[in-house]
Amino acid sequence: MAKSLTQEFTKGLWDEVPPFRLVLGLCPVLGVTTTLENGWGMGLATMFVLVCSNFLVSLLRKVIPSKVRIACFIIIIATFVIVVELMMQAYAYELYISLGVFIPLIVVNCIVLGRAEAFASKNGIVPSLLDGLGIGIGFTLSLSALAAIREIIGNGTLTLHKKAEIMFELANYAPSFEPFAFMVQPPGAFICLGLMLCVMNLIGNK
């Protein structure tokens, strides 16, 4: 049941979009999505790790002995995570501060390890790259969507880039809007995620 390359890429965008369809890797999904900037920042960081580790795992899949494959995957993933961490500290320090511990935690993100084990270690380089890219984009979009909804309701703003001051403030358009702070707190994340899952299932079942 070999899928076409386009299918490998697009499955990550809807059919297997990680937080909603697979319901995997929920820790960062719930933890960082308080502002839109955090959402896409975390998404891009994960996507970078996912694509690079998928590529390398797939490249080395014939060399890595199956008994130590998990250890090898973790080394590869951890290396790329530290690369991301250092790059972020050097070029986007504010984002690094606001994402905090969630960046090192990408190492144990089950999406990344899951793709390495379930896909990249069994498939060629090109499908693995496309798989990583598709899942990564899907993950980034899901995080951004969840973060956008939470931020606009919970804080009345949408921050695309805080330092460059690219942001949207609802108060300029609807002065009487009262932010519903519950949404940016942890329980709000669960409820928002649940509602989004529900909507996605409704659409998918038709």
Next chain:
Amino acid sequence: MREMVLMVVVLTVLSSISGGLLAYLDDYLGPLIEKNELQLVKGPAIKKILSKASNDPISDSKYRFNLKDEGVEKSFFVGVFDGKPNVVVFETTGKGYGDKFGLLVGVNVTDDKIIGISLTTHKETPGLGGNAKDDPTWVEQFKGLSVIKPIKITNDGGSINAIGGATITSRAVCGAVTKAGATYMKMKTQVTEQLKSVK
């Protein structure tokens, strides 16, 4: 047997390549990261201590100098008060309730008294030990204390009121300030020498 050798070889090669790559990257990005830390973490803390100073030691590198203390480079930031460069701010570390913390201490060299302290990086519990950084009235207590005598919390016979529920943090901060004072006294001649050249 062959498989076992292969396992060891693969893991070793993989780890060494990754280690090498990261060491190179760390070396390459290190200065940039340090600059970011200086501007975004230490910068505001130094400014808080030197809020009444007339100069800006963060953007102007002539108000900074480095000295070696037991082989370790230490950065000193100079604050100009009433037209005279008589305050130095430097960083020290301590061991708090949650891992190490960084602490900036500002000392007036004319009377060896503390003009202010500020926590930089820390992992104390938010709301308890974290108040050492977030509660400005608590760090106020250190203002005007002499660095010659050890600084202690009231439970230990000192003058600092500990933060409620965070005795370990309070004690650690006092210890770090005392340690900073000792370092300062040891290096005072060098520091005053350097200050003369700052105009």
